[in-house]
Amino acid sequence: MGNPMHFDALADAYASARPPYPAELWERVRRTGLVAPGRRAVDLGAGTGEATGPLLAAGVDVVAVEPGTQLAAVLAARHPTAEVVVARAEDAELGRAAFDLAVAATSIHWMDLDALLPRLHRALVPAGRFLVWRHVFGDPAAEPTAFRDRVARIVARRSRPPRAGNPEAVRETAARLTASGLFAVEDIGEYRWSIELDPEQVHGLFSTFSDWSRDEVDEVAAAVADLGGRVVEHYTSWLIVCAPVPGASPQ
Secondary structure: OOOHHHHHHHHHHHHHHHOOOOOHHHHHHHHHOOOOOOEEEEEEEEOOOHHHHHHHHOOOOEEEEOHHHHHHHHHHHHHOOOOOEEEOOOOOOOOOOOOEEEEEEOOOOOOHHHHHHHHHHHHEEEEEEEEEEEEEEOOOOOOOOHHHHHHHHHOOOOOOOOEEEEEOOHHHHHHHOOOOOEEEEEEEEEEEEEEEEEHHHHHHHHOOOOOHHHHHHHHHHHHHHHHOEEEEEEEEEEEEEEEEEEOOOOO
């Protein structure tokens, strides 16, 4: 699956290359009623603040938990009003009934849920919610493109074994989040969107993917130039809204 610390060495590139989450996703987040002044949220695996920033802008007090020291430094510089904790989500001191909201934005697949979920269950107020979302870079339902064909050819040449499981699969992730009995899925949303990218933007974005080598990133950026200098990428994002199960204890 790659190395989560891959991102830490690319902190500045990560902050500039990763696209924002779609407006429709954020609208669903707001409909929880928990994104408002006076609310408190913890952003787990916060990266450079892609979720922290919009939460702060809505008036939420945010504790951003990020294990990468360079990523955390960029996050702190971008969002000085956030409380930044340099730690793994599983190791952070979250307290008891301390948060109205917990979020994991394109980060849950790096976490040990057996260790995290009991701590998170204790950390949320009874009416709190745990929101898990991520980008999927490549919409399987979209019409095939010449660029996606080039991407598939690069991936097909790899000799290393594919990563275990599928962190991009929303139903698989939902099953993992509920297996302990501590959380129940309240809602799942899926959002389709597109973005136009040039070779430099593709190079920056694909360099942040932990399972892409430097040579592969160079090749995929060159493919954009071969195809006319700009490509339209069709992506999806999904969101899982989880509620803590009252009185539940770890299995």
